[in-house]
Amino acid sequence: MNSNTEKNESGEFSEFQVNLNLLRDIDFFSGLPLDALKVFAYLCTQEVFMPGQYLFHQNDDDGSAYYVISGTTTLCYAEETGEAEVRDYREETFFGSLSILTNMHRLFSLKAKTEVRCMVISRQKFQKAIGQFPGLMPRIIKTIANRITRWEKQFILDHAGNWPDCRDHIGISLI
Known part of the structure; x- marks a missing residue:
């Protein structure tokens, strides 16, 4: 059995394998060699955000990139009169490619509208992997x-x- 088809004891794909398959479909990562994708897949984590919970906040430099595996998120912009909801994003959306390359403050906030599962990689982990490649x-x-x-x-x-x-x-x- 190769690493592309390995399942865990419960018959499900491992988090590593799910991450690897997702990375192959993300434009930012899809053209990279398999060896590099495997390192990134290992370094990614999966996180769950509950409705109303923020993935990141406007003006923060959280240094992470997010891929929405499931659920719906809302992009928000803080104004003097309050927070404006700009638009919704659903599954298969990737945020933060610039944030893992360099320090940068978010122009928007992103919050979970429904329960959201994301694959996340931090700038620190991304740059560590880039150091190998x-x-x-x-x-x-x-x-x-x-x-x-x-x-x-x-x-x-x-x-x-x-x-x-x-x-x-x-x-x-x-x-």
């Missing part, structure tokens, strides 16, 4: 650049009829 950084940077470009292309398509309102807000791919 220094050749990965160019691939990761390319993945992030491609993601930014795809996002901006989609933004342009979504707002094509509203150029006067949004033209001052495009150009992120120029950074």
